[in-house]
Amino acid sequence: MKKIEDRMTKVSLEESVMADKRKAYEEKFDAQLKEWNAEIILLNAKADKAMVEARIEYYKMIETLQGKQDSAKIKLHELLNAGDDAWEDIRASAENVWSDTKTAFQSAAARFK
Numbered sequence: 001m002k003k004i005e006d007r008m009t010k011v012s013l014e015e016s017v018m019a020d021k022r023k024a025y026e027e028k029f030d031a032q033l034k035e036w037n038a039e040i041i042l043l044n045a046k047a048d049k050a051m052v053e054a055r056i057e058y059y060k061m062i063e064t065l066q067g068k069q070d071s072a073k074i075k076l077h078e079l080l081n082a083g084d085d086a087w088e089d090i091r092a093s094a095e096n097v098w099s100d101t102k103t104a105f106q107s108a109a110a111r112f113k
Contacts, residue, residue, distance in 0.1 A: 029072070029094065061108050064104060068097075072098060072101045075094035
């Protein structure tokens, strides 16, 4: 009986750790989306002040960044709604989208400094 209780406690602890891990990832991704949104707002403000030719470049970059941000939002939505069985696979896919989006934002920041 003691072994069964120990096993049940271990399973409960593993489920709790998984839930905590999941919540941490979801919060991290949500915070990053908010940060990227702020960066897009800043780029829009810079674009509004830029000369005509530079403004066109800004707007093209902003459009690209918004598309990447939309993809990241979709992945976050998938993570939030995933069952435990699919969550790890979606997390891996989300990290790829996140990495691609992060690179695009870093490139834009470096280009328009």
